[in-house]
Amino acid sequence: MSDCRYLTFALGKGRLARKTLELFEQIGITCEEMKDKDSRKLIFVNEELKLRFFLAKGPDVPTYVEYGAADIGVVGRDTILEESRNVYEVLDLGFGKCRMCVCGPREAGELLLHHERIRVASKYPNIAREYFYNKKHQTVDIIKLNGSVELGPLVKLSDVIVDIVETGGTLRENGLEVLEEICPLSARMIVNPVSMQMEKERVKDLIYRLRNQIL
Ligand code: PRP
Numbered sequence: 147m148s149d150c151r152y153l154t155f156a157l158g159k160g161r162l163a164r165k166t167l168e169l170f171e172q173i174g175i176t177c178e179e180m181k182d183k184d185s186r187k188l189i190f191v192n193e194e195l196k197l198r199f200f201l202a203k204g205p206d207v208p209t210y211v212e213y214g215a216a217d218i219g220v221v222g223r224d225t226i227l228e229e230s231r232n233v234y235e236v237l238d239l240g241f242g243k244c245r246m247c248v249c250g251p252r253e254a255g256e257l258l259l260h261h262e263r264i265r266v267a268s269k270y271p272n273i274a275r276e277y278f279y280n281k282k283h284q285t286v287d288i289i290k291l292n293g294s295v296e297l298g299p300l301v302k303l304s305d306v307i308v309d310i311v312e313t314g315g316t317l318r319e320n321g322l323e324v325l326e327e328i329c330p331l332s333a334r335m336i337v338n339p340v341s342m343q344m345e346k347e348r349v350k351d352l353i354y355r356l357r358n359q360i361l
Pocket of ligand 1: 269292293294295296309310311312313314315316317
C-alpha cells in the first residue's frame with residue numbers, strides 16, 4: 147500500500163455523506179479526522195489506506211469526478227441524471243431511496259393526459275425536459291427553481307412540478323399528489339473513467355466489498 151497513490155473520494159454533503167461513511171466503516175474504511183464536528187478542514191486523509199475524502203455540494207460531485215479531481219464520488223441518482231457528466235456509475239448503494247415524480251394538484255392530471263402546453267417548475271430542469279420532450283413528447287415551459295418547489299402550483303407559478311418524493315409528506319401537507327412517476331432514485335457510486343483504468347484493482351476491490359456488504 148505504501149507506494150500507491152491516494153484514491154480521492156468526493157461525497158455529497160449531509161445525510162448522504164454520513165450514510166456513506168457508515169457503510170465504509172462496515173468494510174473497514176474509516177476516517178477518524180472526519181468525525182471531528184468542529185474541524186474546518188476540507189480534505190480528510192486516511193494515511194494508512196492512502197485514501198482522501200472531501201465533502202462537496204451534491205451537484206458538484208459529478209464535476210469533481212469527471213475532471214479527475216476525485217477518483218470516486220457518491221451522490222444521488224437525481225444529480226447524476228441532471229448533471230449528465232462523463233462518469234461511470236458503478237454501484238447502487240441502496241440508501242437514500244426515493245422517486246422522481248411529476249406532482250401537482252389532482253386536477254392537473256388532466257393537463258398531462260391531453261398534452262397541453264403547461265408550466266413545469268423544478269430544481270431538475272434537465273430531467274424535466276428529458277421526460278416531457280423525449281419520453282412524453284409534450285411541449286412544456288420549464289421554470290428552474292432552487293428549492294421549496296412545491297410552492298410552484300400553490301402560488302400559480304406552475305401547473306405541476308418535477309421533484310423528489312420520499313415519504314410524500316411534503317406533498318400531502320400541501321394538497322398535492324404524485325401524478326406520474328419518472329424514475330426511482332438512490333445513492334450511487336460514480337468513478338472517473340481514467341481512474342477506472344489506472345486504479346482498476348483498487349476500485350474493483352472496493353466495489354466488490356461494498357456490494358457484499360450491501361447484500
Ligand atoms: C426534498 C424534495 C421535496 C421533499 C420530499 O426537499 O424537494 O420537497 O424533500 O420529501 P418527502 O416526500 O419526504 O416530503 P428538500 O428537503 O431537500 O428541500 P428543498 O425543497 O429545498 O429542495
